[in-house]
Amino acid sequence: MSYYIAAPMSRNDISAITNIIRDACGLTKEKYFRVVDVLELFLPSFDSDFVMEIADVHAMREEGMAYPENHVIVLRQDVYEGAIKGNSRDRFTVAHEIGHYILHTPNRIQRTGLARSKERLKAYLDPEWQANTFAGELLAPLQVISGLTIEEISRECGVSKKTAEIQLRIKNR
Numbered sequence: 001m002s003y004y005i006a007a008p009m010s011r012n013d014i015s016a017i018t019n020i021i022r023d024a025c026g027l028t029k030e031k032y033f034r035v036v037d038v039l040e041l042f043l044p045s046f047d048s049d050f051v052m053e054i055a056d057v058h059a060m061r062e063e064g065m066a067y068p069e070n071h072v073i074v075l076r077q078d079v080y081e082g083a084i085k086g087n088s089r090d091r092f093t094v095a096h097e098i099g100h101y102i103l104h105t106p107n108r109i110q111r112t113g114l115a116r117s118k119e120r121l122k123a124y125l126d127p128e129w130q131a132n133t134f135a136g137e138l139l140a141p142l143q144v145i146s147g148l149t150i151e152e153i154s155r156e157c158g159v160s161k162k163t164a165e166i167q168l169r170i171k172n173r
Ligand SMILES: [Zn+2]
Pocket: 096, 100, 127, 128, 131
């Protein structure tokens, strides 16, 4: 259930942003995108106030949190280490939080009165859908997955088979 509503963004709007990030990192067509580099190299250059914090495993229930208003992304230690080692779930989590950080600045997100409504928020307004889409597009964009199978995308891009399948389905749409 989403308690927040984001400024509308389509998958194309989001992939335009993830492609800018890949280009800025010089990794336009790199299959294995080192997502932690965005935290350690790209975001600090793009936002001089940016801080990454690592939380103790016992101190944090969530895997990660983004606070764009405070220029902070917090990652649980196991997630940060897993992302460096190449664990696909942790890589996706890091990319998802970067998505929140970049897309959901205070002027682009607000609490919704629909909070507890049974009606689902339309995907393009849902901050969680937007952050998941950002993660898929950053880690496995169309220009990279072209010609690959689900298994190859999963292995070479370091994403789950589910993410690979979603990205491939979009490409073939
Ligand atoms: Zn989220």
